[in-house]
Amino acid sequence: MKDTFEKIENKEIKRCSKCGQYKELAQFYDSNLSSGYGRICVSCKQIKNFKPQLKxxxxxxxxxxxxxxxxxxxxxxxxxxxxxxxxxxxxxxxxxxxx
The missing domain is CATH 2.20.25 (N-terminal domain of TfIIb)
Known part of the structure; x- marks a missing residue:
């Protein structure tokens, strides 16, 4: 548990805003973004049946x-x-x- 908090503070792992799981920083890499890292992990981005909700x-x-x-x-x-x-x-x- 203590090891996990240290990894979060050192920015070695990050929480996915879509699935809520903590994953390695490499799972958030996206070459299309200017910062290089997004808020959603790679596995969540690969969901095929995702339909955004329209107003x-x-x-x-x-x-x-x-x-x-x-x-x-x-x-x-x-x-x-x-x-x-x-x-x-x-x-x-x-x-x-x-x-």
Missing amino acids: AKQTTPYCPKCNGSMLIKKSSFGKFYGCARFPICDGKRNINFIS
Whole structure:
């Protein structure tokens, strides 16, 4: 255990930010990087089925009055989209509104 801490302090081993395992510094070498060493180990980079997560598109409509974002709100008549800038802007749309 003490030997492991000494290796970390001497930068002989490093922790992979993807798998969380401590590995030799040579496992992080990447010739494409300016520093020569990356944060992810070589074995994690070789995963073939890796798909980065894309950000979801905004599905809520924009306010017809101020072009701001809208929130789902409730009233005695049911749900509707109301402007997030209420009470400055009182824009609203039907919940069944499509873009």
